[in-house]
Amino acid sequence: MNFPSKLIEDAVNEISRLPGIGKKTALRLTLHLLKQPESSSQSLSHAIVKLRTEVRYCIICHNISDQEICSICSSHRRDKSLICIVEDIPDVLAIENTAQYNGLYHVLGGVISPIQGIGPDELKIDSLLHRIDTAAADDKVQEVILALSATMEGDTTSFFITRKLNERGIKVSTISRGIPIGGELEFTDEVTLGRSILTRISYNAE
Incomplete structure (x- = not known):
């Protein structure tokens, strides 16, 4: 697959690493992001960084949680x-x-x-x-x-x-x-x- 820009090629290669996403789908997503306001891409990248750096796992059940104990384990219901x-x-x-x-x-x-x-x-x-x-x-x-x-x-x-x-x-x-x-x-x-x-x-x- 030929790319008009090395930046696009790098983005396609990274996105295609996700499960179920091939190079063609990754290219469509990359071009879609280029058409959106720059703030949309910044919001996406910020959300991904926060996901990787701030996500926690419940110390009781090991489910994903924002706190030390997840909302399910802490629920009185x-x-x-x-x-x-x-x-x-x-x-x-x-x-x-x-x-x-x-x-x-x-x-x-x-x-x-x-x-x-x-x-x-x-x-x-x-x-x-x-x-x-x-x-x-x-x-x-x-x-x-x-x-x-x-x-x-x-x-x-x-x-x-x-x-x-x-x-x-x-x-x-x-x-x-x-x-x-x-x-x-x-x-x-x-x-x-x-x-x-x-x-x-x-x-x-x-």
């Missing part, structure tokens, strides 16, 4: 006896958009995958167990929902966590398999995902 375990942050957003769940979350940051060298120690499993073990009497966890993708890695992670939670007498359930096997949670439609949360079933590690 949430059912603190219920924790939904998800693989990553997009899964939290997907479940929240269903408006069918009122408990808390715990973001693992991935799933167990020996092929990729990801074991339990690389995930936020220890912090989940510490969170459950140190919860105040009024906030004691009664049930954990496993909302992991229906893949071999997701099932392996669910099995491992269930064994740990069974030792603590915690009820473990998993979202209904309305989600297709091999499907990713963040790409599931809201109706199916919401029904899966409402019709969750018990998960047995034996």
Whole structure:
């Protein structure tokens, strides 16, 4: 692809690094930015810099937050006896958009995958167990929902966590398999995902 300016070429190359964006789409976005007021580009760059330098992660659930503790964990309207375990942050957003769940979350940051060298120690499993073990009497966890993708890695992670939670007498359930096997949670439609949360079933590690 030939570019009339090295500046445009550099912008296209950087934008095309984003997932799902090819060189042609990056070029269209670059030319669009050139047609907008300079203040629009400055606002965009300022927002991106603030995102990278100021974003925080909740010290309790590891979700994205503006504060030390996210708005979900600090909310008095949430059912603190219920924790939904998800693989990553997009899964939290997907479940929240269903408006069918009122408990808390715990973001693992991935799933167990020996092929990729990801074991339990690389995930936020220890912090989940510490969170459950140190919860105040009024906030004691009664049930954990496993909302992991229906893949071999997701099932392996669910099995491992269930064994740990069974030792603590915690009820473990998993979202209904309305989600297709091999499907990713963040790409599931809201109706199916919401029904899966409402019709969750018990998960047995034996």
